[in-house]
Amino acid sequence: MSRPALVEKPERAPLDRELLVRMHDLMVEARVLEERLIQMYKAGHGFFWIGGPGEEAFNVSLGLLMKKGQGPAFDYLHAHYRQSATLLALGEEPIGALRQMKNTATDPYSGGRNFAGHFSKRSWNIAPASSPIEVQYAVAPGTALVQKRHGGDGITIVTGGDAGTAEGDFASCLVWSSRPANPLPILIIVTNNKWGISTASDGQHGEKHVADRGKAFGMRTKTIDGNDPETAYLELKEAIAYVRKERKPFLLEANVSRLYGHSSASGANFVTDEVDCLKVMEERLEQRGIMTRAQMDAVRTRWTEAIAEMARQAREEPLPAPETIWNHIYSERK
Amino acid sequence: MSRPALVEKPERAPLDRELLVRMHDLMVEARVLEERLIQMYKAGHGFFWIGGPGEEAFNVSLGLLMKKGQGPAFDYLHAHYRQSATLLALGEEPIGALRQMKNTATDPYSGGRNFAGHFSKRSWNIAPASSPIEVQYAVAPGTALVQKRHGGDGITIVTGGDAGTAEGDFASCLVWSSRPANPLPILIIVTNNKWGISTASDGQHGEKHVADRGKAFGMRTKTIDGNDPETAYLELKEAIAYVRKERKPFLLEANVSRLYGHSSASGANFVTDEVDCLKVMEERLEQRGIMTRAQMDAVRTRWTEAIAEMARQAREEPLPAPETIWNHIYSERK
Amino acid sequence: MANMAQAIRMALHYAEENLGVTDIFGEDVGPPLGGVFTVTQGLKTTWNSPLDERGIIGVAMGIAMAGGRPVAEIQFCDYVYNTIDLLKLAGNTCWSTHGDWNLPMVVKTPVGSGIRGSIYHSHSFDATMTHIPGWKVVIPSNPLDAYGLMISACREQDPVMYLEPKALLRIKGEERIPGEPDDDRLLSKMIDAPLGDRSKWKAQWPELQAYEVPIGKGKIVRPGSQVTVVSYGRTLPLCAKAAETLAAEGIDAEVIDLRSLWPYDWEMIRASVEKTGKVLYVNEDTEVTNFGEHLIRRTVDELFYHLNAAPKLLAGKFLPGIGLADTLEMASVPQLGDILDAIRKLAAEQP
Amino acid sequence: MANMAQAIRMALHYAEENLGVTDIFGEDVGPPLGGVFTVTQGLKTTWNSPLDERGIIGVAMGIAMAGGRPVAEIQFCDYVYNTIDLLKLAGNTCWSTHGDWNLPMVVKTPVGSGIRGSIYHSHSFDATMTHIPGWKVVIPSNPLDAYGLMISACREQDPVMYLEPKALLRIKGEERIPGEPDDDRLLSKMIDAPLGDRSKWKAQWPELQAYEVPIGKGKIVRPGSQVTVVSYGRTLPLCAKAAETLAAEGIDAEVIDLRSLWPYDWEMIRASVEKTGKVLYVNEDTEVTNFGEHLIRRTVDELFYHLNAAPKLLAGKFLPGIGLADTLEMASVPQLGDILDAIRKLAAEQP
């Protein structure tokens, strides 16, 4: 069973210039960052790479649409390990990711303890990304539950891959989010790149669309083309608006690409047979006369230089001291 | 959200006399057995009771329709703890259940180790019922997988309650049974009595019907009135025939009653506000002139006496010796 | 006096009122039942969860992340074993994020044998739980400690596993909970849900007072000079009783109730073993890779030259389950007779 | 010589051909990848499962029930912790049914540190697994043992947990697998999947012969008289190396490779400790409620009066994870230097 490549065509009014230029800038920033992380890995400046090149259209949109802040009045993000573009769109500096790659003591997400792409930023409600697949889906209803009680329009957003939906935790998320006793303001996202490491989705998914699994629970669901920046933005906007207002769950599946394979364990080489959302974006910008090729190249050069400089800086920073293993087993908060 | 009481009305040709009389006999046998187990518990001849009074119409039908035997050519049953009527319909002697209640050394299912209702009979492909809710749904696709490969028409049947479908294992069962790479001959049953111990299903299930969860997986699904003996029999027959022939999964939800509450922990007293399938059966038999009240009373008397006698016997049998705890940690099979 | 179930219930009420507890939840935790052991009857923040232990632990973590203070219940610890990854995750979240996130959450779950619970209502959880870093782990053996430990647990900024020895839940205490009325029947009338229809019932809470049993502090239940006996949970009262019995035989045993398994009161154990030179650890978890073995390791590691005899462990047999029949349960986990024998033997040992 | 990954692969091929293995499955176990560590490349009964560890263990149980013989893989033991209830169930099925059902199934999973795996690719699983009754548990430290233990595992009638020390999977052996060709490059050509398109590739299997390492039997890797060192998995070669180094310093250590953790070769340990009077247990699981603590308990229980020094455990620090940075990993789990120090100290101890 194979799936239609494009499930949904964008038929809405195009996004305005300013937003598109902003999105493009962030997408380039994210792509350049990931490519730099891959380079670092290949040069021996890190042990493992995993990240989100190919998901920038969707992930940037998500970051731009989130309500950033700390506590239940703001949005929570329970993300997996391909979400760098969302962090950047929220305003995060790329150097943090580089530091985590190099596992320096300055790594703001884990102090040199965790793999690349494993973000955590409590001050913006970014829940820690953890390696075990799908556990975030079991946790996310908890933040949504507090938000529901708190009032306001803060929502919980949880993301993960297609293969991982086979874990029971994905079902738990659907069950807990749609309880008639307390439906939750949660946007449940699946980024479907049609792979789990080396395993093609075709043989593993009896569902036509992963999103269909929400239907039995009376949830709104949709499967979208996450490679199209405008579709991604507009569909996310609609889904988020629904959850914010109705305080009810929405299951959104975005078809996306995996442009450098699964991770460094599979070589982290560019694949040529998948749609590249950045190319889609740039063609559109050019077609519509919003940016020229030269302008776009300049954006890439700017980010390449800036991030290369940050990488140089990160490379010189020290590793955490051995005795720091004993720090933070328990909270120092009182 | 409350559910329609009868989802499906029987509209097929009625079952023939002989089968109905046989079903009635088995239903009475099962009911009398369960009531005896409850009595034993109340009299201190057992520590805990749990069982299936209220599910006889459905469970007897299941037992009558199963292909009994050992190995993948025959049907496997992965049941939960309310399945005594199915065992009896397969031809099991009631004394085994009484022995398990009294935890005697002669208990054929666990040697005095496990709670009432925890059957196991390898020679008939009856997988051990275990206390943890829903794990049987994770195991069942394994026997179905071997059956698929083996060929023939043996199928796997798995049963469990409504509340338990919140566990991820229920979803795992749907996922593993419907893989395009290898769809499995498995009948996935949920007996919906609208309760999990003290928790009403209304507040917990966003699904209109639990069976709807199979739809996303392209599975045949149905919700039936499991309290109507004829509906139960005919729907099961159809579902089983489909799985046997097509070698594909079917998700069947049967609405049933819980006539003595959850277990002895909740008192094990008869409830009067739920449909009693045995009454439904007896009314029908009388209406259609198949059996008279006196004949039916005689059936009950016969079983009551027979089972009381068995209970007396079981009560006199010794407990397992302390040192037997060391037996069967590993198999003695070579 | 209150029994342990009532004591925990009162502590949870205190915690709802004074310590910011926002959600007490789990399977059958809310009305009408209020918990299969009645522990959560009448509380104002209780609710019934789906039958999904992974969801229960996950949602507790999420609530803690968003500023709530959850007390989540796993109905029997026998059903916690599909959540070990989540417990590990809860325990490593602070460390993995270099202190960015912490999870103030309590998980409570009944443990142990003693109610003829057969294979799946008799498990112990102390061995598995003490192997999971980042948690604090407590287990009371009497109502007052149960009250004080729950209050301490609800004040923590990190995950606390609160183990309830189910055989002791119905046993009344010998000390009064601060604030509980003098009359037990009055207490029951006030806070135990009535039989029958409960839809209109509300608990009448006594004026409870704060009382903390600090996490990490054991208690000398009986001072003695010849043998140290360290235990917790169901076996603790048996050890105390054994020591009493043996006093008549001239064996003077010191009995320590550990109360907290992590962190635990090593100073108390050390002082006692330095005095007695002999120590028996008693618990009812299965005996291979058992927490008592950790305590023995630490004992030989630090006190080897103080020992007059090999330190001993009396624990559950290494069996796949506890059988339902009385004969089987008695043979599988330590009973009074086993403890008496073990203490006698140790006391008699000549170096 | 074959490396450990190749050795296990060859054993699985042998088991498919001769021992009735029907299903080798798990995440990415089948083509095209053949396992994240290449262990299952080219085998005929492999298939890729959904990303669902609970399903993997459950389905393995079901296959075993229906007369199949599964070898199921959990991609990293770090991801096995949501299945502990199912592992317990598999381990208690025979006992709970009074011998009616047994489950001939093997679960294999990579364990341990040494590949800079950070928090979730560095876990050990020996402590948790040895606490689960009804299983046999093995862990090889070299390719030949890996081959022989897998063959033994596939002959068992009960569940076997086969732990693969991931740091050793790429290391070549010093002994030849019976049947493996003399030329390593030839072996690689025959059984390692090529880079690029593999859709037409088939393994060319050498004529492998049966070779069993009996479950429950350890191996004296280096005989010695002064100190006994008992280890397994990643730390075993380090212990052997340490003993070699220390021989030059006049410290004569006996090194035992336990190989089977349950049942384990107590006779071998006992004989050694009776001889040396000193024992160091080394493993890399976290050190609280650690299997090495069980071994220490048994040592003091049965050999107290043979000991010339307190038995010691060198294990992983009790931390929520192993940090990615080299500095952190080195400080968290035993390294060669730590083992050298521990043996030296123990050897020097005067009773």
Ligand SMILES: Cc1ncc(C[n+]2csc(CCOP(=O)(O)OP(=O)(O)O)c2C)c(N)n1
């Ligand atoms: C519980 C668990 N099992 C296995 C793994 C190993 N693993 C890491 S990523 C991955 C595939 C994930 O596929 P998918 O969910 O589709 O996400 P994607 O990587 O494609 O974005 C696997 C099996 C893991 N990290 N966690």
Ligand SMILES: Cc1ncc(C[n+]2csc(CCOP(=O)(O)OP(=O)(O)O)c2C)c(N)n1
């Ligand atoms: C994993 C697990 N969690 C909790 C329990 C305790 N428990 C026993 S029966 C039950 C309710 C089951 O409800 P349902 O699945 O609807 O089945 P029913 O008893 O109604 O047939 C619960 C929570 C258990 N046995 N296993």
Ligand SMILES: [Mg+2]
């Ligand atoms: Mg994917």
Ligand SMILES: [Mg+2]
């Ligand atoms: Mg039910």
